[in-house]
Amino acid sequence: MKTPPIYELGSDFYDEVDAAVFPALKLRYRNNQAAKVIGLEQLSDVEWFEHFAQFKTLPNNIQKPLALRYHGHQFRHYNPDLGDGRGFLFAQAYGDNKLYDLGTKGSGQTPYSRRGDGRLTLKGAFREILATELLESLGVNTSKTFSVFETGESLDRHDEPSPTRAGVLVRMSHSHIRFGTFQRLAFYNQTENIKKLMAYCIRHYYPEIANHEESEQAALFLQKVARNIAKTVAEWIVGGFVHGVLNTDNMNITGESFDYGPYRFLPTYDPTFTAAYFDNSGLYAFGRQPPAVYWNLHQLGGSLKVAFPEPPYEELLEDFGDEFNIQMRAKLLSRLNLRNPLLDEAAAGELNEELVMHFFQFMDEAKPLYEQTFFDLHSGAKAERLARSVQAQAYTHPSFAKLKETLDCFEIANEENEQHPYFTRTKCCSLLIDELESIWAPIAEKDDWSLFEDKLKEIRSFRGVY
Template sequence: MSRENIHNPPILELGPDFYDPVKPAVFPEAHLRYRNQEAARFIGLDSLSDSAWKDHFWAFKPLPGNLSEPLALRYHGHQFMHYNHELGDGRGFLFAQFPVAGTWYDLGTKGSGQTPYSRDGDGRLTLKGAYREALATELLQSLGVNTSKTFSFFETGENLVRYDEPSPTRAAVLVRFSHGHIRIGTFQRLAHFEQKENIQKLVDVCLKAYYPEIHSDDADERAFLFFQAVVRKCALLTAQWMIAGFVHGVLNTDNINITGESFDYGPYRFLPSYDVRFTAAYFDRQGLYSFGRQPVTMLWNLQRLGETLKLQFNTLPVEEIIEEFSDEFNAHVKRLFLQRLNLKSRGTEADGSLLTAYFNFMESSPALYEQAFFDFFGGKASPRIASSPQKDFYQGEEFANLMNQLQDFEVDDVTKMAHSYFQNSKPCTLLIEEIESIWKPIAEENDWGFFYKKLEEIRSFRGIY
C-alpha cells in the first residue's frame, strides 16, 4: 500500500465537532526502545529508515498524504460507573489513519504532550508505562486476544514526578496501532450535548470505516446492525480476556472500543491462579473491575452505548440486542477454551461439562493458571500432565472428575503438539513479579536485554492459539 494514497480518513469525514487540532510536545532526547516491524509492514511503513521513524514517531512530522496535524479526540465516559464530562485525549492524539482491505486502522499516541483535555496533567507517559504496555500487547496477541499493538516507543530524556512510582522517573512517548479509537465514551459525549445528528453521523462513519460488510438504506436498521455488531464483538473480546486469564483493570466506558479491540493498558494483570475476585488496580478497593466481573462490566458499558443510540434512534430495541451478549459470550468461552486445550468439540453439552470440570478443579487447586492450560494442551494425550512442575497439584476428587471428562475428547491439531513451545517445562507468563524483575535492570543499569529476550519468548508461540 502506498503511503501517499490515503483518501479522506474517517476522522476528517466526521468533522471538527469530534476533535481538536493539537501540537506535539518537543522532547529533548530520542532513544528508540521498541519498533514493531510486523505492524509497520501491515500498513506499508516497514521500510522507513531509522531517521524517518524518528521524524514521524518521536517528532511527529506528518506522514505523506495523511493527517496534516495531530487531532485530540473528544469523548466523555463513566469512570468506575461515575459519569465524567471532563475527559478526552489528555496525553495523546490521533496521528494517522490507514485503509487496509476495506477497513481503517489508526496510529494514536500516548505521552505526546498536553491537549485541551489534560486538566492538571503534564501530558507525558512514564517509560515504565510504555514498557508495560508493549509487554501486554505482545502477550495478548500471542494468546489470541483482539488487542491494539504497540507500534513504537522512544525514551525522551525527561524526568517525571508520579505519585505511584519512585520519582523522578524516566519518560517515553508511545505510538499505538489500533483498529480505530472510537469509544463508547465518544457516543456518550454526543448524547450529553444532545447532538442527535452527530450520533447519526458517527454511526454511519463507523459502519463505513470499521464494519464495511454492513449495508442498509434505512437509518434505523443501520443503527440496529451497528449496535448488534458492537455487542457481538465485545462479547468475543470479553471471552478472550477470560480464557487468557487477563484482567484489564480499568473497564471504563472511555476504554471500550466500538470495534471490540482491547486497548489502553494501565494497571493490568494476568492471573497467577484462578480467582474470580482478583483485581489489577490497587485503587479498585471494591473489586468493581475484578477478573470475574469483567463480563457483567462489559454488559453494563454496552447498555450505556444503547442509551446514547436511543436518543437518536428511539425505536432501537436495546434490551433485545443486549440479550445476545450472554449467548455470544458463553459460546465463545467454550470455543476458546477448547482451542487453548487443542481439543475437538463434542457438542454443546459435553463441551460445557468439560469447561465446568476444568474450572471446578482450578478453583479447588493452587495450580498456576497458565501452567495448567499449558499442561493440559492436548487433553489426556499431553505428556506434560505427569511431568509438570506442579504435578503434585494434579490429584483429588475434582482432578479425577476432570480427567474423566477429558476421556472422550480428541486432539484437534496433532501438528501443534510437536511445536517447540511445548517442549518446554513451563509456559510463557507475564505475572507482576516477572514484569518487575525485567524492569529492574532497565531502571538500574539501562539494560534492555531481558526485555528483548522476553519479546522473543512471547513471539515464539504466536499462532498456536
C-alpha cells in the same frame, strides 16, 4: 489515501493539537510486524524517528495531530471532562482490508489534559508493550504497541518511584472511536452528529449493515459491537487477563482490547482478583469483567437512543450472556487445541458445558497456576507432559479426575500445533507481576534491556499457536 477518513467527521469531533517537543529521544521498541500490516516496515531509522518521535506528518495523511473528544463513565460515575488528554490520533492507514488508526500516549498536553502533564512513564510504556505482545500471542483481539521512544524527561508520579523516566508510545488499533465518543454527543443532544458518527463506523468497520434503514442500522450496530466485545472478554477470561479499568472511555466500537494501565495476569484462578490498586470495590475484578462490559454496552445503547429512539436497546443486549458463554467454550477449546467429535448438536453442547464446568472446578479447588494449566493440558491430558510439569502435583488433586475424563472425550484439533516446539518445555510463558518487576529492575538501575529483549523473543516464539 486521498483523504484520511477521520476528516469525514469534521471539527466537532476533535481538536488540532501540537505534539510535545522532547529533549532527548531514544528508540526503545519498534514493531516491524505491525508496521508491515500497513506498509510502513520499510521506513528507515531516520524516518521512523521523524514520524513516531517528532510526529512529522506521514505522506497524504492527517496534517496535524487530532485530540479526539469524548466523555465516559469512570467507575460508573459520568465524567464530561475527558478526551484525549495525553495522546492524539496521528495517522490512519489501510492493511489487511482494514482501516487502522495510529494513536499516541504520552505525546503532550491537549485541551483535555485536566492539569496533567500529558506524559507517560517509560515503565508504563514498557508494561503496555509486554501486555500487547503477550495478549497477541494468546490469541486476544488487542491493539498493537507500534513504537516507543524514551524522551529524556523525568516525571513525578505517586504510584511509582520518582523521579521516573518518560516515554512516548504509538499504538496501532482498528479504531480510535470509543463508547465515550457517542456518550459525549448524547450528553449534548447532538442527534445529527450521532448519526454522522454511526455512519462513519458502519462505513469503515461494519459495511455489511450499510444497506439497512437508519433505525435498523443502529440496532444491528449495537449487536455487532456486543458480539465482538463478548468474544474479547471471553479471550481475557481464558487468557487469565484482568484489564483493570473498564470505563466506557476505555472501550472501542470494534471490540478491540486497548489502553493498558494497571493490568494484571492471574497467578491462580480467583474471580475476585483485582488489577487496579484504586478499584476498592472490585468493580473490575477478573470475574466481574463480563458484567462490567455488559453495563458499558447499555450506556452505548442509551447514547444511540438519543438519535434513534425506535430500537429496543435493552432487549437487543439480552443475548450478551449467551454469546459470551458460546465464545468462552470456543476459546477454551481453541486454547486446549481440542475439538468436539460429537455430531449431535445438543450432545456436543452438553459436552462443551461439562468441559467448562470441570475445568474451572479444578482451577478453583486445586488452585494450579492459571496459564501453566492451559499449557500442560494443550492437546489433552497426556500423562508424560503432566508428569514433567512444574506443577505435576496439582494433577493428583481429586477434582482433576473428572476433568481428565472429560478431556479424553475430545479430539486433537490441530496436529501441527500439538507438535510445536513451545510444548516441549516444562514451563509456560507467563507475565505475572513479580516477573514484570524483575524485567524492569535492570532497566531502571543500569539501562539493561536484555531481559526485556529475551522476554519478547519468548513471547513471540509461540505466536500463531493460539
